[in-house]
Amino acid sequence: MDTALVDTHEHLLRESTRHRGPGAHxxxxxxxxxxxxxxxxxxxxxxxxxxxxxxxxxxxxxxxxxxxxxxxxxxxxxxxxxxxxxxxxxxxxxxxxxxxxxxxxxxxxxxxxxxxxxxGTGLYGRLLDAAGVESCQVHSLETLLCLTGGEDGGRILPDLAVGALTVSIDLDQLERETGGRPASLGEMEALVDGCFAGYARHAVAVKSLAGYERRLDFDAADPAAAARAFTALAAGAAGEADRHLLGNHLMRHCLARAAEHGLPVKLHCGLLAGHAHMSLERLRSNAADLCPTLVDFPETTFVLMHMGWPYQDEYIALAKHFPNVYVDLCWAWIVNPAAAVRFTREFLSAVPASKLLGFGGDYSTAECITGHAHIARRGIAQALFELVEGGWTPLDDALTIIGMVMGGNARRIFRLADRERDQGGAAELG
Ligand SMILES: [Zn+2]
CATH class of the missing domain: 1.10.2020 (uronate isomerase, domain 2, chain A)
Structure with a gap:
């Protein structure tokens, strides 16, 4: 417990929502x-x-x-x-x-x-202390634009979730939460730009759950066709092909804005949460589907989540090949602890250690971060121990790598030091 973890992914409710009690969400x-x-x-x-x-x-x-x-x-x-x-x-x-x-x-x-x-007040701070977590990045599921920041002295850091701006557009929700109801693709793009302009300085990253909805093949879309697809959507007449095309266009728009604002883009990859609804055939294509997008947006930093389990070998290949790709072990330690140990060991014998993010609980219930963090610490230690014992990694190197994986890489990639400096100031993140 001596080394603090930077937690790169949770779905915590606002602490004030938690205090309202059962049924608040x-x-x-x-x-x-x-x-x-x-x-x-x-x-x-x-x-x-x-x-x-x-x-x-x-x-x-x-x-x-x-x-x-x-x-x-x-x-x-x-x-x-x-x-x-x-x-x-x-x-x-x-x-x-x-x-x-x-x-x-x-x-x-x-x-x-x-x-x-x-x-009582301060519950989350106490629970993060118990887990040995110094800061915690939250993709809130309470609101479309997911700002929960400011609670617990800045330890809870919000993601800007772009689902409602890209592949899961809901005009009623957008109107409710942003005050705008775009009537054309141009107005929709302006609304997206407005969200980035307003929220980017508060956010640590952009977050997309597109993998739950569709394949991750965000091919360039003909703007005129995308405009027609938006018109169909606004009229309540969009088919699956329209939504896919529009999702491609708006996701690429967001990827460009994310790069401009210096926000890494976190993408859900691999296994879907829940049960009895998954198309494994689609998930199997996640890594391959992403390749053209990784080439098209070299200035955008991509954080591929959950090691893409159960297809994790392909994510080692992506992180090894693409300078703009990082892999995050969030959720992975409890989905399949043994596979996460194996993955960490293999990743660290093939890919620069600077490209692995070691922990995210992925919970809405803050208590469970403690147990997940315990498993992650054990798993990271075991993977490094096996590399040292096998003669692949000198002990001094292993100790350095542990610090990188548990927090150093996340602090650098998400610019957490810059963020602390900018809090309360006018400077934009990035
Ligand atoms: Zn999640």
Whole structure:
């Protein structure tokens, strides 16, 4: 725990939303120990057979914790081995001094989490301290433009999420949140430019979840065709081809703006969160689909997330070949801890160590960052130990690399020192 982690990816609700309690957001259904399983534990529970009705009860705010445990326990026993659940187990051990989950522990943790002294102001700061995290980059799912900055003394740093500006345009939401309702492609581009002008100095990065919606082949689009596609969208008549074309055009617009404003672009790659809806065929193409875009935007910094699992070898190739590509291990340590260790070892024997970002919890529930950080620390240490033991990396080099992967690379790539200096000033980030 001596080396601080820079956390490059979370989905934390605003702390003020958390304080409003269950129901304040879909990601905050309850306030007892079940909340620790909501994001992502519930997916392992579902795939090991826990019925939707039982999961509904688990995350309902009303039932008593002992009732919930009796519903959960048979399924917990089935899936407690996974990375998602190991993170929960490390979390309860670190934060609540419980060696594991069982009936008494589940009840005690629930009582603690509902204690006003626990949830009081400063909760996130205390939890980040417990995780050994110095700062935390948040792609908020509360608002389209995702500004949560300023909470906890500047330790929570917002991403500028561009989904609503590119591949998932919702004109009603844009109007609600920006005051503008573009009627043409030109007006839409102006709205995007306005968002960058207004938000870039607050943001640490641009974030896109396009991988959930479509392939990552952002080919250049004919502007006239894109304009027609926007007209169709505004009329509520856009088909899939229109949306794809428009997404290409506006994503490329955002990639250019991101470079101008000095914001790295984080792209979701690989596995989709949730369960029972994924097209693996599409995800398999993520790395290859991106190549033309990486060539077309050499001034844009791309951060490819989650090591693209389960196709991680291809991301080693991209980071090795393209100067503008970095790989982020966010989420990966709990998706498949063993694969993340193997990936880290292979990456660090092939790619400059400056190109690997070591940690992001990817949670909406701040408590679980603690458990995930524990797994990441262990995994990074194991990967480096194996490189040293195998004679591939001298010990002194390994110690330097650990500092780079855990925080140094993130501080440099996201210009965190510049950001601290600029806070409160007029200078734009980048
Ligand atoms: Zn995420």
């Amino acid at each position: 879909d990601l905050l259904p309850c306030d007892d120990a079940a909340l620790l399983l909501h994001h992502y534990g519930q997916d392992d529970l579902a795939v090991c057979g826990m019925p939707a009705l039982a999961r509904g009860l688990l995350f309902d705010p009303e039932p008593a914790p002992d009732v919930k445990w009796r519903v959960l326990q048979p399924y917990w026993d089935r899936c407690r081995n996974t990375g998602y659940m190991r993170a929960v187990r490390h979390t309860v051990e670190t934060l609540f001094d419980e060696p594991d989950l069982d009936l008494p522990a589940f009840v005690r943790i629930s009582e603690r989490m509902r204690d006003p002294g626990y949830t």
